Amino acid sequence: xxxxxxxxxxxxxxxxxEGKVANYIPELSKANPTxxxxxxxxxxxxxxxxxxxxxxxxxxxxxKVVSLMLxxxxxxxxxxxxxxxxxxxGDPFNSIRKLETSSRRKPYNPMINAGAIVVSSMIxxxxxxxxxxRLLDFFKLITEDPTLDLNSxxxxxxxxxxxxxxxxxxxxxxxxxxVGNVEEVLEIYFKQCSIDVTTKTIARxxxxxxxxxxxxxxxxxxxxxxxxxxKTLMVTCGMYDSSGEFAVRVGLPSxxxxxxxxxxxxxxxxxxxxxxxxxxxxxxxxxGISLLEDLCNELKCRIF
Ligand code: GLN
Numbered sequence: 001x002x003x004x005x006x007x008x009x010x011x012x013x014x015x016x017x018e019g020k021v022a023n024y025i026p027e028l029s030k031a032n033p034t035x036x037x038x039x040x041x042x043x044x045x046x047x048x049x050x051x052x053x054x055x056x057x058x059x060x061x062x063x064k065v066v067s068l069m070l071x072x073x074x075x076x077x078x079x080x081x082x083x084x085x086x087x088x089x090g091d092p093f094n095s096i097r098k099l100e101t102s103s104r105r106k107p108y109n110p111m112i113n114a115g116a117i118v119v120s121s122m123i124x125x126x127x128x129x130x131x132x133x134r135l136l137d138f139f140k141l142i143t144e145d146p147t148l149d150l151n152s153x154x155x156x157x158x159x160x161x162x163x164x165x166x167x168x169x170x171x172x173x174x175x176x177x178x179v180g181n182v183e184e185v186l187e188i189y190f191k192q193c194s195i196d197v198t199t200k201t202i203a204r205x206x207x208x209x210x211x212x213x214x215x216x217x218x219x220x221x222x223x224x225x226x227x228x229x230x231k232t233l234m235v236t237c238g239m240y241d242s243s244g245e246f247a248v249r250v251g252l253p254s255x256x257x258x259x260x261x262x263x264x265x266x267x268x269x270x271x272x273x274x275x276x277x278x279x280x281x282x283x284x285x286x287x288g289i290s291l292l293e294d295l296c297n298e299l300k301c302r303i304f
Pocket of ligand 1: 061093094
């Protein structure tokens with residue numbers, strides 16, 4: 001396996017040149033565009049890795065998977081999905097368009113920014129600090145990584161430039177989909193996106209989902225039903241408006257982030273974390289996707 005991963009990294013490294021590092025959040029533009037790394041964890045405790053697997057990057061939209069699980073635990077499935085849909089939007093991740101024009105009065109799904117901001121507004125806690133800390137602690141618990149922490153530079157950069165997200169937050173408040181203080185909701189959202197991770201952290205998130213919400217000790221943290229909801233939404237909406245193409249090419253429940261990460265789940269078997277900060281036009285890691293496609297051909301691990 002290690003040899004296969006080394007070969008894959010070498011083969012797909014050149015694909016990084018076809019994309020661009022995100023620059024709409026200024027701190028993210030400092031990433032090295034040619035970086036490419038992968039971490040694979042399996043149920044027998046084996047760990048395989050190659051390339052730039054130990055570089056730190058911010059989790060960005062992969063955090064939407066984590067916040068969705070906690071919001072469902074905090075509020076129940078029914079309340080959460082009364083405020084956010086379960087269908088692909090067909091629009092880019094940061095699109096505001098359908099919020100006003102669609103007849104449904106809620107964001108299409110929890111994987112696009114508008115839906116994730118609603119989900120963040122549902123995390124419980126006595127104040128904004130407590131809400132974010134609960135989210136961070138939950139993230140640490142399910143990835144079995146107590147070292148996870150906020151990257152303050154990226155957080156400041158996001159909060160200074162995140163005016164489109166801010167406008168969506170206020171629009172959702174005007175529609176009574178968000179209740180409470182919008183700036184506090186955005187603080188949680190921007191902070192959850194700015195948590196530093198490595199490919200190992202997100203591979204662990206993948207393995208947690210692969211094992212239907214169980215830690216490596218066997219302890220169940222969330223129910224198989226909640227993990228099924230999350231994994232289904234990852235398949236249909238996790239790569240935004242290229243989720244269909246990704247499902248054909250890779251065929252695994254996955255979620256990307258503009259920091260360059262991708263988490264992929266091989267049900268009951270493996271968790272995969274990829275780092276590839278050079279992004280395609282849809283904001284997905286370009287070399288990470290071609291690497292995963294190739295790897296799934298080799299491992300014959302597609303769910304379809
Ligand atoms: N923090 C980013 C944003 O709000 C997350 C987007 C992403 O990773 N696709 O724009």
